[in-house]
Amino acid sequence: MRDFFDLLASHASVRKFLPQPIPDEHVTSAVTAAQMASTSSHVQAYSILRITDSETRARLVELTGGQPYVEQSGAFFVVCADERRHRLLFDREGSTHERNLETYLVAVIDASLFAQNLALAFESMAYGICFIGGLRNDLDTVDELLELPEHVMPLYGLCVGVPEERSEPKPRLPLDAVLFDDRYPSDEAMLRAMDTYDADMQQYYASRGVPGRSWSKGILRKFHEARRTYLHRYYAGKGGRLS
Amino acid sequence: MRDFFDLLASHASVRKFLPQPIPDEHVTSAVTAAQMASTSSHVQAYSILRITDSETRARLVELTGGQPYVEQSGAFFVVCADERRHRLLFDREGSTHERNLETYLVAVIDASLFAQNLALAFESMAYGICFIGGLRNDLDTVDELLELPEHVMPLYGLCVGVPEERSEPKPRLPLDAVLFDDRYPSDEAMLRAMDTYDADMQQYYASRGVPGRSWSKGILRKFHEARRTYLHRYYAGKGGRLS
Numbered sequence: 001m002r003d004f005f006d007l008l009a010s011h012a013s014v015r016k017f018l019p020q021p022i023p024d025e026h027v028t029s030a031v032t033a034a035q036m037a038s039t040s041s042h043v044q045a046y047s048i049l050r051i052t053d054s055e056t057r058a059r060l061v062e063l064t065g066g067q068p069y070v071e072q073s074g075a076f077f078v079v080c081a082d083e084r085r086h087r088l089l090f091d092r093e094g095s096t097h098e099r100n101l102e103t104y105l106v107a108v109i110d111a112s113l114f115a116q117n118l119a120l121a122f123e124s125m126a127y128g129i130c131f132i133g134g135l136r137n138d139l140d141t142v143d144e145l146l147e148l149p150e151h152v153m154p155l156y157g158l159c160v161g162v163p164e165e166r167s168e169p170k171p172r173l174p175l176d177a178v179l180f181d182d183r184y185p186s187d188e189a190m191l192r193a194m195d196t197y198d199a200d201m202q203q204y205y206a207s208r209g210v211p212g213r214s215w216s217k218g219i220l221r222k223f224h225e226a227r228r229t230y231l232h233r234y235y236a237g238k239g240g241r242l243s
Numbered sequence: 244m245r246d247f248f249d250l251l252a253s254h255a256s257v258r259k260f261l262p263q264p265i266p267d268e269h270v271t272s273a274v275t276a277a278q279m280a281s282t283s284s285h286v287q288a289y290s291i292l293r294i295t296d297s298e299t300r301a302r303l304v305e306l307t308g309g310q311p312y313v314e315q316s317g318a319f320f321v322v323c324a325d326e327r328r329h330r331l332l333f334d335r336e337g338s339t340h341e342r343n344l345e346t347y348l349v350a351v352i353d354a355s356l357f358a359q360n361l362a363l364a365f366e367s368m369a370y371g372i373c374f375i376g377g378l379r380n381d382l383d384t385v386d387e388l389l390e391l392p393e394h395v396m397p398l399y400g401l402c403v404g405v406p407e408e409r410s411e412p413k414p415r416l417p418l419d420a421v422l423f424d425d426r427y428p429s430d431e432a433m434l435r436a437m438d439t440y441d442a443d444m445q446q447y448y449a450s451r452g453v454p455g456r457s458w459s460k461g462i463l464r465k466f467h468e469a470r471r472t473y474l475h476r477y478y479a480g481k482g483g484r485l486s
Contacts, residue, residue: 004367008276033251035415102471112355124247172278228345
């Protein structure tokens with residue numbers, strides 16, 4: 001299925017959308033198809049909210065750090081790790097729902113396998129997508145705004161729409177920095193592979209008018225300061241167990 | 244791209260494989276294509292090990308709870324959340340690498356978006372796949388066996404191979420239990436949607452010779468006892484920060 005490899009290869013996040021909504025039937029067929037993703041022991045520990053209210057979407061632009069496409073895309077979704085469905089079954093039985101880092105991880109992984117299927121389903125219909133990690137900037141306020149019940153844990157947003165502008169796909173790490181046979185490589189080999197990539201990415205950025213930018217500088221800047229340090233408190237407060 | 248929806252719709256985990264290895268060029272083209280998955284700020288915080296050593300694969304059968312396809316599939320991979328590459332850059336600079344639940348989450352999500360792309364890439368080439376959450380049964384021993392360095396955090400395995408037997412796709416939760424507009428539904432509505440699904444799944448299992456089995460009973464059994472309670476200690480010991 002060569003077409004499918006082309007679909008994967010052509011992915012680049014879209015951040016400019018035409019003001020066209022997404023027909024309901026596209027949303028329902030994409031979500032239904034995406035639900036066929038693998039799920040740990042069939043627990044299906046995820047949910048997705050489509051935000052249709054325009055005031056809420058405007059507020060979410062602010063809460064995600066001023067990303068206008070959160071409002072302007074054809075549809076905006078919030079992807080959640082969801083342990084609530086299971087909890088409701090336990091509550092009805094009067095039985096104990098045991099959760100810990102394992103069940104939290106299962107929910108995050110289930111949600112993300114589903115979300116990648118969903119992103120591809122929309123892309124296969126010629127829509128553009130962009131995941132919004134900025135949703136985690138202020139989950140307390142997002143939570144209040146969306147009135148999320150306990151055990152429903154928002155992870156990230158997803159913008160979907162008709163692209164006004166498409167970017168070229170961005171080069172990824174070389175294969176020898178990501179795929180290994182049997183053993184993780186030596187530090188020297190890994191640093192070499194990253195340096196090769198860094199040189200390529202500097203050229204890539206320079207050719208796009210951003211000379212001096214590199215991948216490694218971005219990593220060093222990004223992880224130099226602790227970000228979103230409230231997350232453990234937030235998820236634990238939602239009834240997630242991270243221990 | 245109707246074909247792509249067929250690809251998603253036809254997914255069912257494969258657990259019986261023909262003894263045929265996967266050509267290297269299929270592995271490299273699938274991994275390369277899968278790397279085009281979205282990644283938070285382009286950090287690409289994942290790695291994948293292909294286990295080629297037959298003794299190691301035999302040992303992994305035991306460690307994952309006796310799943311023979313871990314040895315018998317054409318290829319077996321270990322998908323890892325990877326903060327090590329970033330760490331090496333920080334160490335070289337003599338600078339501080341700040342990690343917390345946010346960076347751990349980013350790595351788990353990045354790895355899972357990538358892994359779902361990878362699963363689909365193999366399925367699009369007519370291979371069958373099965374994720375192996377059982378890898379988390381005993382990560383201390385897996386870690387020692389694979390000599391994983393600090394900051395490389397195994398999440399799950401992935402079997403890929405030529406199917407000897409394919410199962411029919413298993414029905415998923417109804418759309419109204421998973422996709423919501425603006426607000427999460429009431430407990431009553433959610434329980435109703437789960438009950439409908441449960442009735443369907445009971446029929447599904449009964450028609451496959453397992454009368455009395457249901458989805459909700461499976462959930463109640465699975466989460467009644469705490470499992471893999473050592474995970475926090477293990478990931479924290481790998482230098483992951485979960486706070």
